[in-house]
Amino acid sequence: MATGNCDDFVAPIMAYIDGELSGTDRQRLMEHLRQCAHCAAQVQKLRLLRVQLRNLPRLSTSPGFEAGLRARLRREEQARSRRTLPLATFASLRVAGYAFAVVVLCLAALGALLMLRHGHQLAVTSKGEVEAARLGGADDGDTAAVVVNYVLDSVPIDAELLGRGVPLGSQTLPGSAVPMDSLAKGGAMPSAVRPRLVSF
């Protein structure tokens, strides 16, 4: 009578066929095979199967395999370079576009800044022209504008004051009781408010 259940010997039989069974496991299997004709036959069949599988013809690639592979790799390289060229162009165009946009924005910002400043100066200059006319003695329009600019800058902007016809000449300079009219009449300007030439 066979020692043990045949199902328990499936894995040891496979390991034995693979040449990976040793020690007591191998002894146990040998003992079982001596007593079990079914498992002994199974071992023979499986050994034969292994031999048949190992002896199957070795399949090889066709003679043109390597040439075909090289041609395919070459085609792929060419296709990739064709694909990457427009991409590179597109990328460089995109960068150029960004750079252009930045330049335009900078120019716009600069323009806006200049316009704001210029606009303020224009407004002041028009008042300055008036004031220069009132001052009479000022030959240089710019100097007069600067005078008024200075004066206006010193005066807190008050819409009511500026917009409702309060004669500028009747205003007093900050920190001084000297009316501006007196300046127009050749009065001395307090040193604290003496205009300075400012270059823009």
Add this chain to the structure above:
Amino acid sequence: MTKREKAELHPTDEELIAKFQSGDLYAFDVLVRRYKNQLMNFVCRFVGNREEAEDIVQDTFVRLYRNKHSYRRIARFSTWIYTIAGNLAKTELRKRKGRRLLAISQLGCEDKEFEIEDSAFDPEQEVDGTMKGAIIQREIDNLPPKFREVIILRDIQELSYEEISEIIKAPLGTVKSRVNRARLRLQKRLEEIAAN
């Protein structure tokens, strides 16, 4: 011959892939020559069709060429390339299942005339051998892919269980169990055929 000279004459796969990663295209050619037939044998036995197999092997080398830097030295090159080929073969089998096509005109793996090297060649024996080979291949084709893959890798390609475990990314016990079941199924089928 010194050890160094020998190493230069017969670089390992890992040395070759390292050279290829550094831009040496000759190393790629050597790898192709070294593996093209092994992979062809594996893939053709797996998908059961010569033309498809050759395309898959070519795809495998194209992947190697394109993704050479994805290989890390922690794995053996052989298992890495077998994994790529195996995955492509499985993808092809899935596509085929979707197509449900079985063209009669397609060349099976055993349909090619093999080169005769032996001068004492016996045509009858060869026909008998080819027929046996074709029958075995047909029965291999009838195995479920997960059994088919491991029995080819183990009993035809003669890889170790550890290598197969790395290739199919499955535990060693699973690999052994699948090989055992594949052998028993195949052996049973061949026995039935022989009895009929």
